[in-house]
Amino acid sequence: MNVLNFNFDSQPIKDAKKEVICGVVGSGNLEVLVSPLADSAKSNFIIDTSVTGFDHIWKAVLQDFSDRYAVGGLEFKINDMGATPAVVSLRLSQAINILEDELHG
Template identity: 45%
Template structure:
């Protein structure tokens, strides 16, 4: 298992915890937590080693579009970059529903 950590500038705080996805073959779960910090943090736990640059690219693309201020935990079980982005977007829909 590889543990990756990223930080991003963010300005839009979230109010509630969000959970999407499942840890299963070819999928992942994403947990978003409100934070008092001045930047977003992302911790990725993945069984697919040596994909740190791919993770960075997908997450940078996401934060460029959605600068949410939160602590994010991603538990990956071999999801493709498309599935990762889909789950992140799904989390954004959950945040929209809390308003």
């Protein structure tokens, strides 16, 4: 397994105190676990992936995600089994939607 770590400056999400899980670990898919961080100005991404050599793609996808959503104060643990960039973006967006539903629901 290849472990990647990325940190981004991010707009803070408000009142995120719960953990969220989204997706499943399986061929061509991934699981996202989201938990709160103490630093609300940063987002942290830890990726366990079965694929090597795509660090620059991961960084680009995660930077785009961090730019689109207020994810400051969140840590994302991603367990990947060869998901495409589109699936990565989808799962991350789903995790944020679940978190926002719990915050406002």
